[in-house]
Amino acid sequence: MKKSKAPSSRRAEIQQLHQCYASGKTTLPACALLRFLHKEQMELTANEETAESLIDRYEIEETARESRCMTFEGFLRYMESKDCCVFDQAHTSVYQDMDQPLTSYFISSSHNTYLMGDQLVGKSHLDAYVCALRKGCRCLEIDCWDGPDMEPVVYHGYTLTTKILFKDVITTVEQHAFEVSAYPVILSLENHCSQEQQEVMAQYLISILGDKLLKTPLDHPTTGDLPSPNKKKVVVAEALSDLVVYTTSVKFISFSHSKDNQNYYENTSMAEKKARKLVKASGPDFVQHNQKFLTRIYPAGSRTSSSNYNPQEFWNVGSQLVALNFQSLGLPMDLNDGRFRDNGGCGYVLKPAVLMSSQRSFDPGCSQHNVKPTHLLLKVISGSNLPVPRSGKALDPFVRVEIHGIASDSRRKNTHTVKNNSLSPHWDSHMNFNISVPELCLIRFCVRDQTGLLSSDFVGQYMLPFSSLKKGYRWVPLRSRDGCSLDPASLFVFVWYS
Structure with missing residues (x-):
């Protein structure tokens, strides 16, 4: 059964990515998918086997699966899966050393x-x-x-x-x-x-x-x-x-x-x-x-x-x-x-x-930390299925990205506002941040509804540690005021840092 062609804000961007790596063909061979994983998603440990297991997991068209290829539908299913979440899935289990005091x-x-x-x-x-x-x-x-x-x-x-x-x-x-x-x-x-x-x-x-x-x-x-x-x-x-x-x-x-x-x-x-x-x-x-x-x-x-x-x-x-x-x-x-x-x-x-560290004293109030700052690029591309207020009126949404860390790293930037679009708003907004102590930072994506010249209402948000941020094309699962999932509401972003 094919997925219905419901309008999805991510579809156009994802279609573009699929076409780009399929080089004009209708399906994406495993080797091209691997190239995408390495180049865009920075999944540097991925190999041919990784690509084939993704085809097995997300491709439902039998002929494509047998010829180790991915149709656009399979690629979309993969791009909307946990494997492409902005939060590193390895961090959903206990992975840190639990033997310290x-x-x-x-x-x-x-x-x-x-x-x-x-x-x-x-x-x-x-x-x-x-x-x-x-x-x-x-x-x-x-x-x-x-x-x-x-x-x-x-x-x-x-x-x-x-x-x-x-x-x-x-x-x-x-x-x-x-x-x-x-x-x-x-x-x-x-x-x-x-x-x-x-x-x-x-x-x-x-x-x-x-x-x-x-x-x-x-x-x-x-x-x-x-x-x-x-x-x-x-x-x-x-x-x-x-x-x-x-x-x-x-x-x-x-x-x-x-x-x-x-x-x-x-x-x-x-x-x-x-x-x-x-x-x-x-x-x-x-x-x-x-x-x-x-x-x-x-x-x-x-x-x-x-x-x-x-x-x-x-x-x-x-x-x-x-x-x-x-x-x-x-x-x-x-x-x-x-x-x-x-x-x-x-x-x-x-x-x-x-x-x-017992060797180096750390002062969170100081903005110079003798280290080269980390450069973070976030591209807020689009949103999908944003929750509509009780009034039923479509949103005028914008996205605020906040960095929370030591005082000199804490910043926030907004995209422009898209008028009257809750289903598939498109921003394509680039944001750059310089972060001196990324290991203390949390990143918050907050969707707001522009209600007046200087007023806006909360729509949904997602917060994660910088250390759990995945590079590449990722989706951000939105949560409500009380931390509950607003699925299928989400953002589609591109993340890069160096």
Whole structure:
């Protein structure tokens, strides 16, 4: 059965590519497909066998398949497949070294995990824990208070947020902790309970989590270091002294004080404002501190609506536990989703070498990094099947490409606006970026609807780490505000960097 000839924005561009490599013939022989893979897609390890396996996978016309050729329909099917996604498919599995100490990773972290809404009258709900864990979150916050009948409760203290039972939270964690990731979950307990109810909490942790709970230090060769994520257990932070093995919370005084007095198993928690001051005043010291110790950053108490800060500024100094309100949608959560899409979505991403070097000090506030910048060329060619607003009116779409990294690398550029076309807008827009620290960068493709001279509405977006960006002709799968797939909505782009 042939694919219907529905108008697709990518069709014309893809037809051109197919014709160019088929040299006037109607089908593309395996050797020409291989040339395309090498020259355009930069799939340098591809060989004759690779090309033939793609023909077997995507060509449905039997005669073409038998003669090891690809018709335009097969080529289109290949170009619209995962094999041509802008996100490197090798990074959809865990591929990084998981035997480094915990301090060497960015760890997906949630703040006030129990809340579904704001921090004053919002609902506390077990579903909030399930949602965070399903998004690959590996550090959960649990605020514990004395409850009636010796049952500790979880809620945002001194507010009107609703209360849930501590034992139900731990049961939920036990059920869902390792559903999408096999790597450790850190429970950050903010403990306001009396001695008696703390003992109840300890009993629940032991009886409900059983052997999933880390109760004694692990035997591991890197003595004087935190364990690696490969020690797959639930780790409790900040409370119930006998159960806290690796992540006791201590007050941060100064970087020099930490250097002389802090133990490797102690971590510091600080609000965004204090952390931001330290980033500005002594970035290189912060980077070095985070090579040895875990740092947790959390949103300011003044964010009563559960809004988020930009996590990128704290990843830039190597902070591991950059905690966000997972229930609040928008750019900060898009950045978090993009950062942790890498490494199989397991919630642990190895920090780049630039943040881990003991020889060279790294200052994210400095724009000169004594290295030749990476030149990135992005050609935003076209869009396809963009979601139409409820009004049913066709969009006036444009694409904004954003680079999020150290301050001097962070940029954004827009294509022009195409009038009245949601189905197959065509931009053919070239954008050039110079990036000095690409290994810290995230790239965001955001489609917006021009609603006025200076106003536009969000349509869809996709965020990925620069290190997961594939070269060549690629499609970008768009996602909604809450991170859900908007399939078949997508962009067609060309990517090159050197």
